[in-house]
Amino acid sequence: MERVDWCSETGGSMSMISAWRDRLHDWANRMPRLVQQPWMTRLPWVVRSEEDPARHGQQPLVPAASIAGRALVTVIAIMTFLAGLTAGAAQLVSEASAGWRSSVAREVTIQVRPAPARDVDADVARAVSLSRATPGVTAVRAYTRAESERLLEPWLGTGLNFDELPVPRIIVLQIDPERRPDFGALRRSLADTVRGATLDDHRLWIDRLGTMANTLVLLGIGIMILVLAATGLAVVFATRGAMAGNREIVEVLHFVGASDDYIAREFQKHFLRLGMRGGAIGGACAAVFFLGAGALAATVVATPGGTQIQALFGTIDLGGGGYLAIAAIASVVAGLTAIVSRLTVRRTLLELG
Amino acid sequence: MVRFENVGLRYGMGPEVLRDITFSIEPQSFQFLTGPSGAGKTTLLRLILPALKPTRGLINLFGHDVAGIEKDTLTALRRRMGVVFQDFRLLEHLTTYENVALPLRVQGRDETSYRAEVIELLRWVGLGERMHVMPPVLSGGEKQRAAIARALIAQPQLLLADEPTGNVDPTLARRLLRLFVELNKAGTAIVIATHDIALMDQFDGARRLVLGDGRLHVYD
Ligand SMILES: Nc1ncnc2c1ncn2[C@@H]1O[C@H](COP(=O)(O)OP(=O)(O)OP(=O)(O)O)[C@@H](O)[C@H]1O
Numbered sequence: 001m002e003r004v005d006w007c008s009e010t011g012g013s014m015s016m017i018s019a020w021r022d023r024l025h026d027w028a029n030r031m032p033r034l035v036q037q038p039w040m041t042r043l044p045w046v047v048r049s050e051e052d053p054a055r056h057g058q059q060p061l062v063p064a065a066s067i068a069g070r071a072l073v074t075v076i077a078i079m080t081f082l083a084g085l086t087a088g089a090a091q092l093v094s095e096a097s098a099g100w101r102s103s104v105a106r107e108v109t110i111q112v113r114p115a116p117a118r119d120v121d122a123d124v125a126r127a128v129s130l131s132r133a134t135p136g137v138t139a140v141r142a143y144t145r146a147e148s149e150r151l152l153e154p155w156l157g158t159g160l161n162f163d164e165l166p167v168p169r170i171i172v173l174q175i176d177p178e179r180r181p182d183f184g185a186l187r188r189s190l191a192d193t194v195r196g197a198t199l200d201d202h203r204l205w206i207d208r209l210g211t212m213a214n215t216l217v218l219l220g221i222g223i224m225i226l227v228l229a230a231t232g233l234a235v236v237f238a239t240r241g242a243m244a245g246n247r248e249i250v251e252v253l254h255f256v257g258a259s260d261d262y263i264a265r266e267f268q269k270h271f272l273r274l275g276m277r278g279g280a281i282g283g284a285c286a287a288v289f290f291l292g293a294g295a296l297a298a299t300v301v302a303t304p305g306g307t308q309i310q311a312l313f314g315t316i317d318l319g320g321g322g323y324l325a326i327a328a329i330a331s332v333v334a335g336l337t338a339i340v341s342r343l344t345v346r347r348t349l350l351e352l353g
Numbered sequence: 354m355v356r357f358e359n360v361g362l363r364y365g366m367g368p369e370v371l372r373d374i375t376f377s378i379e380p381q382s383f384q385f386l387t388g389p390s391g392a393g394k395t396t397l398l399r400l401i402l403p404a405l406k407p408t409r410g411l412i413n414l415f416g417h418d419v420a421g422i423e424k425d426t427l428t429a430l431r432r433r434m435g436v437v438f439q440d441f442r443l444l445e446h447l448t449t450y451e452n453v454a455l456p457l458r459v460q461g462r463d464e465t466s467y468r469a470e471v472i473e474l475l476r477w478v479g480l481g482e483r484m485h486v487m488p489p490v491l492s493g494g495e496k497q498r499a500a501i502a503r504a505l506i507a508q509p510q511l512l513l514a515d516e517p518t519g520n521v522d523p524t525l526a527r528r529l530l531r532l533f534v535e536l537n538k539a540g541t542a543i544v545i546a547t548h549d550i551a552l553m554d555q556f557d558g559a560r561r562l563v564l565g566d567g568r569l570h571v572y573d
């Protein structure tokens with residue numbers, strides 16, 4: 001290999017640059033042939049001799065750069081971005097709901113309603129000792145009257161005289177999720193010993209949360225299917241456009257003895273490249289979006305509103321799995337692009353023939 | 354290897370450009386196809402390719418009737434033919450080298466297996482210095498030589514050349530004709546469409562197929 005001496009006129013003062021150029025040149029030479037891309041021939045330090053294999057490099061038969069190609073890359077990038085957002089959001093929702101459900105499922109509450117002519121405190125004490133005696137209950141905490149009243153403040157406001165209100169008293173039971181207590185038995189013995197006490201195991205809430213989260217995830221999957229379908233259609237149109245635009249090339253390829261299959265493969269390669277580029281851009285944007293949202297949420301957590309967001313959604317952290325899912329979507333989009341374009345080319349060639 | 358029987362062709366609703374064409378091209382034969390401009394030389398070559406369907410009559414290529422020919426068979430037939438188009442039809446985004454190598458490349462051959470061959474042919478047609486430029490910067494004559502080289506590279510059994518010397522000077526034309534003659538000696542049947550009388554006179558041994566008024570007259 002030889003190289004151009006594009007620094008020589010400026011003489012020794014450029015020796016540093018030239019040393020660098022030598023290193024780059026060296027590096028370019030050492031790269032295996034597969035890695036040597038056509039664009040590298042445009043780099044000033046890669047000047048090829050005639051016997052250099054890469055100099056005869058094979059340009060793709062379908063011209064790489066075109067306005068329609070760039071438009072398709074943009075469409076694919078947007079679609080991948082949207083699909084990535086959907087997948088990430090679905091993942092966050094399902095994780096958050098799993099988080100709520102497990103924390104909700106670790107607690108049950110007993111409500112003791114005050115009744116006339118009964119000592120509420122005694123009722124609470126009885127319920128507490130009954131709960132303590134139940135296997136699977138790891139901790140029991142009864143809210144004092146003042147605490148129970150404070151729980152109502154957000155709804156009723158401050159400055160109210162609670163003496164006239166029959167404020168129910170709450171007992172929170174922490175339970176061992178591995179060894180859940182027999183709630184039926186606890187409920188029965190509560191009914192026997194403490195009138196006006198009800199046990200709430202949050203089952204209804206957990207079920208509703210689960211249903212809601214599943215609905216959202218299904219919705220996300222539906223949106224992804226729509227997005228993929230739209231991408232597929234865009235690729236069909238783009239392929240037909242590319243074939244019409246490159247009709248001359250297709251014709252010449254036929255005359256020099258290319259089979260339909262070969263031509264379809266060439267178009268497929270072309271669209272796989274576009275699909276990979278679009279998928280990578282869109283996927284990267286989606287990943288950056290979630291990274292940014294996570295960072296933003298982390299700074300907002302310090303504020304009161306932030307804690308609520310965090311309580312709702314947990315931290316906005318996709319985790320490795322989420323980013324992997326985005327990468328998978330990008331790959332699926334690229335693969336889909338290639339396959340759809342190949343099928344379209346084969347169809348179009350059949351119609352032409 | 355090519356047989357026409359009572360072939361007629363009209364474009365759309367127009368008049369018949371070719372009428373009752375009956376002739377055949379034998380293996381290893383050499384013929385000029387001639388006639389005034391607009392006589393239908395290009396049209397006749399397009400029927401052999403086949404890039405056109407005849408409006409009537411029978412065309413048989415290498416023993417296959419072109420009506421209802423299978424696509425795979427057609428691909429195989431085209432690999433046995435080389436074509437030089439009147440308007441060259443080089444792919445503009447490929448280098449001269451890549452254009453010339455195209456017939457070998459589409460056969461799925463590895464680039465290293467034919468590189469030396471392609472370079473040698475390019476040198477022979479005087480394009481050794483121009484092999485890494487794209488067709489848009491080639492002169493008319495250079496494009497023509499590239500088109501010829503592309504038609505020859507796969508050593509076809511039948512070579513169809515439409516005005517292959519239309520854009521080159523007489524010396525180069527003679528050189529190119531010699532290339533065709535050498536190829537013919539090596540076993541390729543050759544059809545050269547031309548109205549260059551001087552060129553035809555340089556090779557007396559050739560058949561002449563003369564088109565006029567849509568009909569073909571053969572002079573052996
Ligand atoms: N695609 C087409 N549609 C309609 N008419 C056509 C078409 N191609 C050619 N013709 C007509 O058919 C006739 C023969 O054309 P053709 O190109 O075969 O002539 P030619 O002998 O090759 O001429 P030249 O020597 O100028 O290249 C001409 O009258 C031309 O106008």
Ligand SMILES: [Mg+2]
Pocket residue numbers: 394395396439515
């Ligand atoms: Mg013509």
